[in-house]
Amino acid sequence: MQTLEKDIIIIGAGPIGIACALECKKRNWDYLVLEKGALTNSLFNYPLNMTFFSTSEKLEINEIPFISNNPKPTRSEALEYYRRVTTSNKLNINLYEEVQSINKTNHHFKVISNTANYIAKKVIIATGFYDIPNLLNVPGEALPKVFHYYKEAHPFTLQNIAVVGASNSSVDAALEIYRKGGKVTMIVRGDAIGDRVKYWVKPDILNRIEEGSINAYFNSEIMKITATEIIINTPSGEKTLPNDYVVALTGYRPNFKFLANAGLQFSEDNKHIPEYNPKTMESNVDGLYLAGVICGGMETHKWFIENSRIHAKLIAHHIEQNQN
CATH class of the missing domain: 3.50.50.60 (FAD/NAD(P)-binding domain)
Structure with missing residues (x-):
């Protein structure tokens, strides 16, 4: 050499x-x-x-x-x-x-x-x-249905999508996937959408969550990922949700x-x-x-x-x- x-x-x-x-x-x-x-x-x-x-x-x-x-x-x-x-x-x-x-x-x-x-x-x-990427470190994270980078919404149309995180990237992905026909659930470790989310985007995501177009679980974490579901820990206990893809934008x-x-x-x-x-x-x-x-x-x-x-x-x- x-x-x-x-x-x-x-x-x-x-x-x-x-x-x-x-x-x-x-x-x-x-x-x-x-x-x-x-x-x-x-x-x-x-x-x-x-x-x-x-x-x-x-x-x-x-x-x-x-x-x-x-x-x-x-x-x-x-x-x-x-x-x-x-x-x-x-x-x-x-x-x-x-x-x-x-x-x-x-x-x-x-x-x-x-x-x-x-x-x-x-x-x-x-x-x-x-x-x-910062990993979730949960069972099932290595499945091909889990993404730590987001490129575009089209592949997620008509699918059950879990978006993990509440930063700009997570909010952008959740809104875009929702508008392209995906069924979006946000899993957020904290108690609110992030403070640094773009000021012209934040009202949009808050309104979509409030009207129920996008589901959101705050103070919650994914515990396990399977081929067809995710198990999350929420303030009201464990919940099992149908899931096709996980977009984990956790930094x-x-x-x-x-x-x-x-x-x-x-x-x-x-x-x-x-x-x-x-x-x-x-x-x-x-x-x-x-x-x-x-x-x-x-x-x-x-x-x-x-x-x-x-x-x-x-x-x-x-x-x-x-x-x-």
Whole structure:
């Protein structure tokens, strides 16, 4: 396997990874972005009809205008924007190349992927959190009828669907499946629909629940999944419901094992926030930087594209200062 030398390896080709690549290109650094999936892989895997909470100008990177048909852009518009930013700037990105390990040796990093070995002076990790779902950990979760990602409603028409969760993704899925003819039951661990649900969507889901178009069990959890039913624990006792599919949108988490193997340290509470300097984004490992959503650990709602775009500039500025 060949070994290539680079100034900087960026891991992850999401919006923040692309922003980091743009900063490297400005400074004529020899960089390479490695992405295990498609370009902006997390956005690609979002629901087909998703609309962003943020407006288009807040999703812009490197001051490149993002023009959308409406103030809040759609998934397809975001994919087009980041794709055009990447291609028009001729960014150096290897897609479908998965990084397997990062090791610091002396003053360099050895980065091993599934196709090549790299030696880099600096490494930026911008991998997000969307690849590992939070599991229910109940019997039957491995059945093919259980999904931890939601793409579109059509396959669920005329079916009994359990949607687990009360976040934006759960609410969007429940409403879309209901409107495409699915029979939707929401299973919610808390006592209400989530506080961060989009303000223009929340009245819709509350009204659908109140009128009985969508059933909802609050303070409830799935205990078991079978081929034709689910058993849930509710405040009034166990209930067995007919079920064809379970859409468990219970959130996602970063790949903590990958980060720990690279030498990162984490907060000792359940937030599991990686250690880094917020002024420079450098981690506890010298020369290893964090960018984007991954900085929040289990607090995956803390960082978004709009408030982590600045990470790319902070990292580039720190690297530049250390060169002088």
